[in-house]
Amino acid sequence: xxxxxxxxxxxxxxxxxxxxxxxxxxxxxxxxxxPGTRLAGRQEFAGTLTGAYFDHGDPPxxxxxxxxxxxxxxGYDLNSVWCESGLxxxxxxxDDGRSV
Numbered sequence: 001x002x003x004x005x006x007x008x009x010x011x012x013x014x015x016x017x018x019x020x021x022x023x024x025x026x027x028x029x030x031x032x033x034x035p036g037t038r039l040a041g042r043q044e045f046a047g048t049l050t051g052a053y054f055d056h057g058d059p060p061x062x063x064x065x066x067x068x069x070x071x072x073x074x075g076y077d078l079n080s081v082w083c084e085s086g087l088x089x090x091x092x093x094x095d096d097g098r099s100v
Contacts, residue, residue: 022051028083046071
């Protein structure tokens with residue numbers, strides 16, 4: 001399967017909201033294309049989870065939306081990112097400020 005076929009992925013995305021994740025500070029590892037190459041590199045992000053998510057794939061992978069980024073790769077111009085749940089680490093609860 002080529003990249004064009006993979007990008008035209010027929011698998012549905014199911015969106016949802018997880019109130020237990022909303023407002024929590026978190027960190028995640030991600031991947032991003034390296035400028036001028038066809039290679040991806042590991043990237044680090046930190047910010048606040050919105051609670052929004054989508055499940056995609058078979059079996060489904062869950063992706064959470066993170067905003068208000070305080071850590072992001074150099075040259076990453078957006079202030080939000082989708083983080084795969086397996087690479088997401090909650091570092092603070094919004095209720096009491098304690099680390100979890």
